[in-house]
Amino acid sequence: MKVKTSAVKTLLEVRDLEVSFQGVxxxxxxxxxxxxxxxxxxxxxxxxxxxxxxxxxxxxxxLLPPESRVKGTVELGGKTLLELSEKEMAKIRGREIAxxxxxxxxxLNPVYSIGHQLAEPLRVHRKEGKKExxxxxxxxxxxxxxxxxxxxxxxxxxxxxxxxxxxxLIAASxxxxxxxxxxxxxxxxxxxxxxxxxxxxxxxxxxxxxxxxLLISHxxxxxxxxxDRIAVMYAGEIVEISDSSSLFESPLHPYTRGLLNxxxxxxxxxxxxxxxxxxxxxxxxxxxxxxxxxxxxxxxxHPELKEIGRMSVRCFLCP
Amino acid sequence: xxxxxxxxxxxxxxxLLSSGKCIFRRISLEISPGKTFGLxxxxxxxxxxxxxxxxxxxxPTAGTVYYKGSPLSxxxxxxxxxxxxxxxxxxxDPADAFNPAKKIGYSVSxxxxxxxxxxxxxxxxxxxxxxxxxxxxxxxxxxxSQLSGGQLQRLALGRILLLDPEYIVLxxxxxxxxxxxxxxxxxxxxxxxxxxxxxxLLISHxxxxxxxMSDSYGELENGQLKIID
Amino acid sequence: xxxxxxxxxxEKQLIQLETxxxxxxxxxxxxxxxxxxxxxGKFNQGGILLLAFFLFMALFPSLLAxxxxxxxxxxxxxxxxxxxxxxxxxxxDILSELVYGARISMTVGFAAALISTLIGTILGLCAGYFxxxxxxxxxxxxxxxxxIPKIPLIIVLGAFLRPSIWVLIPVxxxxxxxxxxxxxRSKTLQLREAGYVKSALCMGFSPSHIMxxxxxxxxxxxxxxxxxLATASAMISEASLSFLGLSDISMKSWGSMLSFAFFRGGFxxxxxxxxxxxxxxxxxxxxxxALIGFGLETKGEKYAGEGADKA
Numbered sequence: 006m007k008v009k010t011s012a013v014k015t016l017l018e019v020r021d022l023e024v025s026f027q028g029v030x031x032x033x034x035x036x037x038x039x040x041x042x043x044x045x046x047x048x049x050x051x052x053x054x055x056x057x058x059x060x061x062x063x064x065x066x067x068l069l070p071p072e073s074r075v076k077g078t079v080e081l082g083g084k085t086l087l088e089l090s091e092k093e094m095a096k097i098r099g100r101e102i103a104x105x106x107x108x109x110x111x112x113l114n115p116v117y118s119i120g121h122q123l124a125e126p127l128r129v130h131r132k133e134g135k136k137e138x139x140x141x142x143x144x145x146x147x148x149x150x151x152x153x154x155x156x157x158x159x160x161x162x163x164x165x166x167x168x169x170x171x172x173x174l175i176a177a178s179x180x181x182x183x184x185x186x187x188x189x190x191x192x193x194x195x196x197x198x199x200x201x202x203x204x205x206x207x208x209x210x211x212x213x214x215x216x217x218x219l220l221i222s223h224x225x226x227x228x229x230x231x232x233d234r235i236a237v238m239y240a241g242e243i244v245e246i247s248d249s250s251s252l253f254e255s256p257l258h259p260y261t262r263g264l265l266n267x268x269x270x271x272x273x274x275x276x277x278x279x280x281x282x283x284x285x286x287x288x289x290x291x292x293x294x295x296x297x298x299x300x301x302x303x304x305x306x307h308p309e310l311k312e313i314g315r316m317s318v319r320c321f322l323c324p
Numbered sequence: 325x326x327x328x329x330x331x332x333x334x335x336x337x338x339x340l341l342s343s344g345k346c347i348f349r350r351i352s353l354e355i356s357p358g359k360t361f362g363l364x365x366x367x368x369x370x371x372x373x374x375x376x377x378x379x380x381x382x383x384p385t386a387g388t389v390y391y392k393g394s395p396l397s398x399x400x401x402x403x404x405x406x407x408x409x410x411x412x413x414x415x416x417d418p419a420d421a422f423n424p425a426k427k428i429g430y431s432v433s434x435x436x437x438x439x440x441x442x443x444x445x446x447x448x449x450x451x452x453x454x455x456x457x458x459x460x461x462x463x464x465x466x467x468x469s470q471l472s473g474g475q476l477q478r479l480a481l482g483r484i485l486l487l488d489p490e491y492i493v494l495x496x497x498x499x500x501x502x503x504x505x506x507x508x509x510x511x512x513x514x515x516x517x518x519x520x521x522x523x524x525l526l527i528s529h530x531x532x533x534x535x536x537m538s539d540s541y542g543e544l545e546n547g548q549l550k551i552i553d
Numbered sequence: 554x555x556x557x558x559x560x561x562x563x564e565k566q567l568i569q570l571e572t573x574x575x576x577x578x579x580x581x582x583x584x585x586x587x588x589x590x591x592x593x594g595k596f597n598q599g600g601i602l603l604l605a606f607f608l609f610m611a612l613f614p615s616l617l618a619x620x621x622x623x624x625x626x627x628x629x630x631x632x633x634x635x636x637x638x639x640x641x642x643x644x645x646d647i648l649s650e651l652v653y654g655a656r657i658s659m660t661v662g663f664a665a666a667l668i669s670t671l672i673g674t675i676l677g678l679c680a681g682y683f684x685x686x687x688x689x690x691x692x693x694x695x696x697x698x699x700x701i702p703k704i705p706l707i708i709v710l711g712a713f714l715r716p717s718i719w720v721l722i723p724v725x726x727x728x729x730x731x732x733x734x735x736x737x738r739s740k741t742l743q744l745r746e747a748g749y750v751k752s753a754l755c756m757g758f759s760p761s762h763i764m765x766x767x768x769x770x771x772x773x774x775x776x777x778x779x780x781x782l783a784t785a786s787a788m789i790s791e792a793s794l795s796f797l798g799l800s801d802i803s804m805k806s807w808g809s810m811l812s813f814a815f816f817r818g819g820f821x822x823x824x825x826x827x828x829x830x831x832x833x834x835x836x837x838x839x840x841x842x843a844l845i846g847f848g849l850e851t852k853g854e855k856y857a858g859e860g861a862d863k864a
Contacts, residue, residue, distance in 0.1 A: 053502050055472065194500065196367045196529040223502040267507035269532030275507035381751060408757040420748030425770040431749075434766070435756060480752070487756060 013043030016217050017065070017185055022077035024060055024069070032283045034060045035241045038077075039310070042185065047211055047218040049228040049249070051264070052238035053280050058221045060241075062189045065219075066104050067094050082184070100130050103178035107190035109170035113162035120158030123177045130181055145176050149206070168199025175206055179216065186210065187219045192227050200227060207231055226268055229253060237261050240281055240291040247316040257318045259296045290321070298322055327355045327411065327491045327523060329378055332387035334370070347373050348547040350387070355491055358517065360524040362534035362541030371527045371544050372416075375493040378525060379413040412489040416496035418476035422468040428479060429464030435486050449486065457482040457512070474505035478512065485516065493525045498533065510537060600844025607838050610655040618649035622805070629822065638826045641810075642817040650810060651830050657806035658835070661718055661725070661791045662842075666783035668726025670733055674776060677737025678764050682745055692738070695731050703728045703790065704797075711799040718801045721794065725787050733779050740772045774849070781846030785839040792835050807831035 024035040035057045042048045050058045063069050065079055067086065079086040081101060086094065098104075106112050113122060123145065124138035133141070139158070146154045149172065162170055171191060178186060188207070192200045208231060210216045222228050228235060229249060236246040237258065245258040256262045263276035278295035281287050287294055293303040302321055310319045332351045337344035347370040355361050355378075363371050376382045378389055380396060388395040391407045399407065415421055422431050432453070436446045454461060457478040463471060471479070477497065484492060494513070498506035510533065517524060526537050534541050542551040610617055619637075620626075625644040632639045638647035680691040707724050714720050744750060745768065753763050794800060795808025796815070805813075814820065814828035 053504055196499075197531075198366060223504070225503065264504055267504045269530075269536065273507040273510050273536055275511055276504060376751075379755060381755060405757065408755070411755075413752070413755050415748040415752065417748055421752055423749045423767050423771070434758075438756065438758060484756075 013046060015041050016044045016046075016082060017042040017219070018078075018080045019061070019065070020078045020080075022061070022064060022079065023075070024057075024064055025074050026070075027072045027074065030284045033241060033286075034283060035064070037310075038238075038241075038243055040236050040243065040246060042217050042219060044184070045211070045215040045217055047220060047231055047233045049220040049222065049232035049235045050238060051222060051225055051228055051235055053223055055280060055283070056238045057241040057283075058238050059189055061238075062104060062187045062219070062221055065187065066098060066102060067091075096130075099126050099178075099183070100181050101183055102185045102187065103181070103183040104187040104189065105171070105174045105178050105191055107193040108167075109174045109191075110162055110167055112174055113170055115161065115163055117161075118158065119160050119162065119165075119173050122162075123158075123173065123180060126177060126181050142176075142180065145180050149176055149209075166199070167195050168202050171195065171199065171203055172206055175210070179210060179214065182214060183216065185217045185219065187221070189221045190223065191220075192222060192224060204231060225253075225264055226270075237264070240286055241283060242291065242319065243310065243317075244292065244319045245317065246310075251316060257313075257316065257323045258292075258320050259298055259322075260292050263295075290319075326357065327378065327525075328390040329353050329374075330388050330390060332374065332377055332384045332389070334373055334377060334382070335385050346547055348544065348549070351544075351549045353542060353549065353551070355523040355525050357490060357523045358521040359539045360517070360526050360537050362538030363525060363527045363544060364531065364534050364541055365529065365544035367529055370547065371529075372495050374544065375413065375495050375525060375527050379411055379493045380407065381413065409487050410490040411493070412484045412487060412491070413493040413495060414477075414480055414484060414497055416499050418473045418480060418500060419468060421476060421480040424468050426467075427464070428466055428468065428471070432464070432479075432483055432486070435483055439487065453482040453486060456485070456516075472505075473501050474508065477501060477505075477509055481509075481512065481516070485520070488520075489522060491523045491525070493527070495527045496529070497526075499528070499530070506533075513537065597844060597848030600841045600848065603837060603841035604845060607655055607659065607834075607841065610652055611659045612656075614649075614652045614656060618646075618652040620646045620649045622646070622649045622653040624649075629818075629824070631824075632826050638830055639824065641813060641819070641827060647810075647827055647830065650805060651807070651834060654805055654807045654810055654831065655834070655838075657718065657801075657804045658788055658791060658808070659838070661722055661806065662784040662788035664722045665725035665729070665787035665791075666780050668723065669728075669730040669783050669787075670776060670780045672727070673730035673733025673779075674737050674769075674772075676730070677734040678741055678768065680734070681738040681741025682760060682764055682768065684742075688738075691734070695734050698728065699731045701728065704794065707794055707799060708797070716799045716801060718804055721791060721800065725790055729783060729786065733776070733783070736775060736779065737772060740775060741768055744768050744771055778846040778850040781842050781849065785842040785846070788835065788839055788842075807835050 018041045020039050022035055022038040023033070025031050025033045038057075038061060040048065050061060052058050060069075064075060065086065067089075069075065075087060077087075081097070084097075086097070089097070113119075120139055120142055123142035124135070127133045127138035127141055128135065143154055143158060146157055151157050162173075165173070175186075191203055191207075195203065204227070207218065207220070211218060211231070218231070220228055220232060225235075232249045234246060234248045235252045236243050237252075237260065238244065239260050245252070245256070245261050247257070252261065253265065256265055260276070265271060266274040267276065276295055281291060281294070287304075289305050290296070290299075290303045290308050293299045296303065300321070306321075308319050308321050310317050311323070313323070330352050333346070333349045335344040335346045351374060353361060353363075363374065365371050373382065377384045380389065383397070388397065390396070391399075391403075391411065394403060396404075396407070422428065426434075429450075432450055433446055436449060441449060450464070451461075454463070459475060459478060459482070463475060463479065468476060497513070498509050501509065513524070514537065516522065524537070526534065526541075528534050540551070542549045622645055624646065626636065626640050626646065628640055628642050628644040630636055630640040636646050636648070638651065641647055641650065676691050676695065680688040703725070706728070707721070710720060710724060741764075750763060750767055753767055758766075791800070791806060792808030792811065795806050796812045798812055798816075800806060800809050800812070802809075808831070810831040811828055814824070814831075819827040
């Protein structure tokens with residue numbers, strides 16, 4: 006099902022994405038996921054660990070393990086990503102779509118200096134020489150506001166804090182000015198100060214470079230200030246998409262309401278029950294065992310994503 | 325009857341040639357039974373080290389930790405055994421709290437054997453623990469790598485509670501967890517505290533968590549503790 | 554309610570070389586480059602088969618050897634239908650000698666390796682766990698032992714004690730535990746910082762319990778390959794010493810066969826059927842053990858990659 010954005014041109018379109026993993030039991034990680042991101046728009050994908058948000062990022066970048074089976078379409082500016090050959094996909098990775106993962110210290114190679122790793126995308130994709138690439142890396146860092154850039158270039162990842170490494174990673178990923186940046190749980194494991202710095206960095210990307218952003222996180226609070234629209238995921242499905250102010254003021258889906266209640270500002274009220282195992286999801290609405298408003302039809306039929314104005318909800322109780 | 329730290333200082337690398345790096349200097353604080361003392365401060369400032377010193381896992385360079393009035397260094401063997409049992413610590417990384425090579429059931433029964441619980445009673449005690457932490461029985465036959473962070477953290481707490489502690493040092497218990505799981509763990513901690521009158525030393529960089537849980541708290545900055553409230 | 558462990562699959566960052574799959578039009582699957590893994594696997598399997606053969610030779614020699622090793626026939630005979638590898642200077646059938654020799658060579662190899670691995674593990678565990686003065690003492694002791702030259706020591710001992718494998722095995726065992734000790738110590742140092750070790754300390758478990766129950770199971774995957782390689786090295790040392798004549802005369806190993814072949818005129822008379830087979834057997838057996846050790850090492854790396862590094 007297509008979700009309408011406003012008059013902005015669509016950059017990334019995901020339709021009816023279904024991903025399953027073969028193994029002892031077949032696990033359906035994603036079912037019927039559809040969303041779109043406009044140019045320069047920031048979409049946040051929010052949900053608990055295990056709901057499948059990282060799988061979405063991996064599908065778009067085509068980084069899934071061999072046991073995966075994918076159905077659906079992913080289009081970037083008209084190109085169908087899932088049907089490209091590996092060679093063509095490798096050209097797109099880094100240049101048109103970039104991705105940063107959680108735990109920046111692990112994503113950076115410990116034996117190469119920061120300067121070397123920043124210059125690498127330039128050398129590989131644009132085939133620039135070592136010196137020019139390094140100079141460009143220096144100027145990128147300067148633009149990001151690092152004070153002593155000359156020293157930073159020669160630092161190794163293990164010498165710097167997690168927050169600094171995350172910023173270096175963002176610099177390395179955006180040095181080629183990609184159209185879309187996917188950030189997979191960038192704030193996990195960082196303390197408040199680093200998270201604040203990260204927010205500033207991502208905001209700069211949004212405003213100055215006009216990069217579209219797919220922000221994946223479990224933390225609604227972090228996402229609040231950055232996202233234009235928020236999609237809430239539960240057990241492999243999207244249960245609500247809305248623009249960020251409406252989501253926080255009047256959340257529609259009971260799960261979204263529960264997530265907002267567990268925020269510190271609302272008193273850390275937990276959602277009762279546990280998220281269901283992906284190998285044996287509950288019948289009907291996947292959230293019904295934990296929903297305080299459930300009715301009989303919620304246990305029997307599976308709700309579809311309904312559009313209500315500019316928002317979409319997957320719930321029988323939402324008019 | 326409290327756990328008290330008096331003028332604790334800790335430095336690394338002191339020797340003939342250098343004065344070493346001072347982590348913290350002359351810290352004094354007190355944890356009362358049934359109450360929570362929050363320790364705040366940015367990462368890497370030494371809060372975890374202070375937690376470990378108070379839990380008796382590391383020795384301070386200067387100062388003493390008092391348990392029930394007697395100092396830790398030079399305690400008699402029987403007193404020390406009691407201290408070792410009654411003061412526990414819960415770590416930040418839930419996956420690290422259990423031996424990856426052992427099944428959960430085995431890790432739990434190990435503790436029960438240490439406590440000299442007869443084999444017949446071990447099954448019922450394990451069941452009690454599972455009920456109080458809200459976990460299904462099949463986690464016992466799983467390896468730590470097969471469980472989620474929230475489940476492991478609850479199991480870690482359950483295992484600590486088997487020892488019937490009086491004080492628990494909580495070292496960033498929810499930093500590695502999702503926001504929604506964090507809410508559940510914090511609630512569980514509060515319920516357990518009310519039921520068993522346990523004193524907590526809560527270490528966190530998150531102000532909101534500290535404010536929610538603590539009766540009084542302090543901020544560790546530049547090696548000095550500023551007590552607020 | 555179960556949390557499916559497959560859930561964790563997609564969360565890991567796997568970057569593999571992919572070739573587009575060739576299945577149904579709408580469903581896509583991507584294969585990955587797994588050839589490298591199978592390559593190693595074949596060598597590993599070869600090693601196991603070869604070693605199994607030698608073990609069989611050692612355990613049931615009477616099934617393979619045509620005669621008893623001390624039965625005498627016409628000496629210095631060339632290979633013929635009755636004696637496939639001919640006979641040696643006393644008249645024993647060389648093939649039977651070869652088969653029975655497997656027992657001696659492999660016993661010395663495995664026994665010496667067992668002693669060396671045991672000592673190395675215990676010392677390494679204690680040094681790594683307790684640190685401080687004990688660590689310094691043990692590592693200093695290890696350094697001293699490293700300096701002592703093995704073979705000259707055995708030669709000297711051979712002058713005073715009657716050469717027998719019961720002297721050979723302890724000496725070989727006691728002289729080769731240094732690297733095991735160092736590896737065990739460094740892994741213990743790393744593991745003792747893990748959360749579960751600190752938790753165990755906090756709960757009041759004794760140091761010996763922690764070392765045996767918590768730390769040891771997580772280093773076994775390193776010790777197994779080291780044990781295999783120590784066996785291989787002990788077998789070669791034993792062969793060298795036997796060649797020098799420091800072995801037990803009553804128990805003929807492959808090395809002794811080589812020694813007799815050399816000293817009793819086998820080389821001069823170009824009796825290749827006497828000196829080649831034992832040499833080939835030693836080579837093949839050592840190679841089989843080394844392959845298995847190598848295979849275990851790489852498998853161990855894959856398994857340990859996730860656990861201990863997250864400390």
